[in-house]
Amino acid sequence: QVQLQESGPGLLKPSQTLSLTCTVSGGSISSGAYYWSWIRQHPGKGLEWIGYIYYSGNTHYNPSLKSRVTISVDTSNKQFSLRLSSVTAADTAVYYCARTYTGSYSSVFDNWGLGTLVTVSS
Amino acid sequence: DIQMTQSPSSVSASVGDRVTITCRASQGISSWLAWYQQKPGKAPKLLIYSASSLESGVPSRFSGSGSGTDFTLTISSLQPEDFATYYCQQANRFPFTFGPGTKVDIK
Numbered sequence: 001q002v003q004l005q006e007s008g009p010g011l012l013k014p015s016q017t018l019s020l021t022c023t024v025s026g027g028s029i030s031s032g033a034y035y036w037s038w039i040r041q042h043p044g045k046g047l048e049w050i051g052y053i054y055y056s057g058n059t060h061y062n063p064s065l066k067s068r069v070t071i072s073v074d075t076s077n078k079q080f081s082l083r084l085s086s087v088t089a090a091d092t093a094v095y096y097c098a099r100t101y102t103g104s105y106s107s108v109f110d111n112w113g114l115g116t117l118v119t120v121s122s
Numbered sequence: 123d124i125q126m127t128q129s130p131s132s133v134s135a136s137v138g139d140r141v142t143i144t145c146r147a148s149q150g151i152s153s154w155l156a157w158y159q160q161k162p163g164k165a166p167k168l169l170i171y172s173a174s175s176l177e178s179g180v181p182s183r184f185s186g187s188g189s190g191t192d193f194t195l196t197i198s199s200l201q202p203e204d205f206a207t208y209y210c211q212q213a214n215r216f217p218f219t220f221g222p223g224t225k226v227d228i229k
Binding site: 047048049060061062064098102106107109110112 | 172175211217
């Protein structure tokens with residue numbers, strides 16, 4: 001069973017860059033069936049898809065964050081990463097990485113990391 | 123963006139009750155809809171994909187239906203472990219978007 005684990009700083013100051021890494025274990029990050037997503041959840045709120053990456057490096061981002069987001073992949077270390085620049089308090093959230101299966105009538109998040117809380121505060 | 127709405131926003135129910143949650147998309151999404159369950163402090167868990175297909179390992183008391191703009195998630199006989207928040211998600215168009223959630227709590 002594939003497992004995902006987020007890692008990175010939990011506290012940032014406004015204007016800094018958020019950097020998180022997701023490590024994949026128990027499966028291949030280079031499997032053609034899957035994309036690799038970042039999703040966030042503001043405290044007590046719903047879920048927001050940030051974007052995803054294919055093992056080849058192809059990406060797709062949420063337009064609401066596109067100007068500040070970069071997702072990259074390191075297949076040799078089975079990791080993919082999120083960078084979000086110029087953070088503000090509005091970026092305070094739990095950040096999840098998730099495996100994304102894309103098939104017939106489905107692009108779904110079928111495996112998730114535990115999530116990591118990132119707080120932006122001066 | 124495709125906007126997803128859910129009703130009710132919360133429901134109080136008892137063990138053994140039948141619970142139905144509705145999800146509506148702001149435009150037609152065919153069957154590109156999934157349902158997730160989230161418990162406090164945990165990551166969401168995939169329950170249903172392609173509107174009506176049960177994810178492996180998910181109990182058969184969960185079922186999904188609908189297409190186009192209107193969808194439902196039904197729990198046929200609520201169990202203690204089902205008290206949670208449920209989200210729908212569309213994958214018909216980028217960006218993928220989620221509904222605001224429906225909290226199922228104990229009556």
